[in-house]
Amino acid sequence: MDSTRTVRTPGIRIPEFRDDGSPPARPGTIEDLADFLQRRAPVLVLTGAGCSTGSGIPAYRDPDGRWNRRQPIFFQEFIDSAVTRRRYWARSFLGWPVMHRARAGDAHRALAGLAARGLLTGLVTQNVDGLHQAAGHRDVLELHGGLQRVLCLDCGAAIDRDVLQQRLLVANPDWAPDVLEIRPDGDAELDDAAYPGFRVVDCEGCGGRLKPDVVFFGETVPAERFAAVRTRLASAGGLLVAGSSLVVGSGFRIVREAVRRGLPVAAVTRGRTRADALLEFNVRDDCGTALTRTLDRLDSP
Known part of the structure; x- marks a missing residue:
């Protein structure tokens, strides 16, 4: 079980539609x-x-601009917490095939x-x-940004998302939890008990942290x-x-x-x-x- 705590990012909220009466x-x-x-x-x-x-x-919001999903992973949480990165890549591992098949x-x-x-x-x-x-x-x-690209946060190396998917398949040959829901942007909803069994892979060049080449919430x-x-x-x-x-x-x-x-x-x-x-x-x-x-x-x- 992971011992690294999940970091919470204070002061950052999901943007919401506010009706100003106009x-x-x-x-x-x-x-x-x-x-x-x-x-x-x-x-x-x-x-x-x-x-x-x-x-x-799927979209994040309904036709009136209201957020209709669970809170996403924030940038600083992803950077600071190995647990958060494990949760992201586990969900992405199961959600990416849906994005890959989309036409x-x-x-x-x-x-x-x-x-x-x-x-x-x-x-x-x-x-x-x-x-x-x-x-x-x-x-x-x-x-x-674009989900089809992955970057190493430590050395800057670029990796194709399909190549990373194959590496994740090799690292997790028997990991097949139930997917509760497919979420926006190549994400999947899983039961909390599923995450500890997932193995994250790192940059092959430097062993650094990998992140999709997309702007996370809380990122500029x-x-x-x-x-x-x-x-x-x-x-x-x-x-x-x-x-x-x-x-x-x-x-x-x-x-x-x-x-x-x-x-x-x-x-x-x-x-x-x-x-x-x-x-x-x-x-x-x-x-x-x-x-x-x-x-x-x-x-x-």
């Missing part, structure tokens, strides 16, 4: 969205979990289609699943990524938010930067967003359905 964004239509893309092209797109739910990847959905394909028609100046995603790239989208900025998004977003906004005629409640500060920051530059912002997402007061409109529909219909309308004579 009215929701004006309801938008497919015609509004098609017109926005044509008039404001090229448009920068910011995507969130709603683009990937159709691919079988690009209607939203990913429709956005790639809009890019191919010259209507986009790039795509920034808060997702870590790589499905925009799988759909053929070439200009993708991963704001929060690298400044160069926001600089890259600003470069894309400089050549954009507008910003389209797809599948995000914008509750997480990094996404909301991009919307505020667009507004500061005088760019119009629209959204297509099922529920309310943190930025409703800043939106021209919100098409409150499934991303895949709405974006596919918009692409079809743009292609109609």
Whole structure:
């Protein structure tokens, strides 16, 4: 049994949607969205979990932006605690196959289609699943990183996640606990009794700690990524938010930067967003359905 205690990170909370009493964004239509893309092209797109739910990847929040999952692992806990790292990698070991099997959905394909028609100046995603790239989208900025990559915290070596999965399989040939639930971002819910039997593997080069190349809660998004977003906004005629409640500060920051530059912002997402007061409109529909219909309308004579 592990003797290392789990470290708790004080002062860090899960971002929550707070209703300030302002009215929701004006309801938008497919015609509004098609017109926005044509008039404001090229448009920068910011995507969130709603683009990937159709691919079988659960979202953290419900349509009203409320957190509907257990508390995630925080960055400092992961860094400081061997127990926390064991829990993360055990859950990832069982959740990664679901991410690996996921395929690009209607939203990913429709956005790639809009890019191919010259209507986009790039795509920034808060997702870590790589499905925009799988759909053929070439200009993708991963704001929060990507699960397909693993980094050594001590020497900086990069490892492919599939390679690490094979190492974990070798280290845990008979470990097969019941999976209670598949959670967002390659995570799995397990009974507490399952964790002590799991063996973590370390960096083959230096024996250091391994971490997925993603931004954990409580971790800072690298400044160069926001600089890259600003470069894309400089050549954009507008910003389209797809599948995000914008509750997480990094996404909301991009919307505020667009507004500061005088760019119009629209959204297509099922529920309310943190930025409703800043939106021209919100098409409150499934991303895949709405974006596919918009692409079809743009292609109609």
